[in-house]
Amino acid sequence: MEGQGAEPQEKAKLKILLAEDDPINQKLFSYMLKEVAGQLLLASTGVEAVRLYKENTDVDLILMDLKMPEMDGHEATHLIRQMDKKVRIFALSAFAPETQSNFINENGFNHYVSKPIRKAELLKAIEKQF
Template sequence: MSKKILIVDDDPRNIFALKLTLKARGYSMETSAMAKDAIHLLENDPEINVVLMDMMMPEMDGYEAIKIIRQNPSISHIPIIAVTAQAMEEDRQKCLDAGAQDYVKKPIDVDVLIKAIEKLS
């Protein structure tokens, strides 16, 4: 069974690159440019196995979105990988403290990302 990934990122270039990379490896996916819409997608698509959450977005950032997801019993179990350009150790810990299971820094190393997805899903 193919894993279904939700990519949440406000930059269409990042979404495009991730979709190409993941589709070539057999994943199916949904995308959202806004965290609020991503939460709605999660609530309505039980086939999503993993979320790739950009942490720096307008309106609602990834930290707030993850906290909301973790408080919702119907979707709180879905693994989330934080994706951010913030590469300091304290940034990694901040993502994990918010409720992400893993952290991948930008620019994304595809091998690291695939290992993280496979580990969590």
């Protein structure tokens, strides 16, 4: 209808790489990220996450599970950081570090998200980065 003002401009959707070995968590994240992800790439191992990043260097955000087969999230993040110091990487883990800020700074992450994941907290953290 005319005269009601312009619609708020929709934010651009993000290209997100999710490195998560649990298929149920992959589905849960896919659902939670619908409103912010224009494209969601899925990796089930750290090796696959690094490969997918090499093939998709335009990724906006990486959600990196710390415990995965073949290569854990720490090592995968280290390898990705060698290629790109600026890409935003969120650590995902059920095991909360004693001090999140030290953990983030020392391990190359931009943010830490503890499992179980709460949708509102995840989206708020993403919004702060973008």
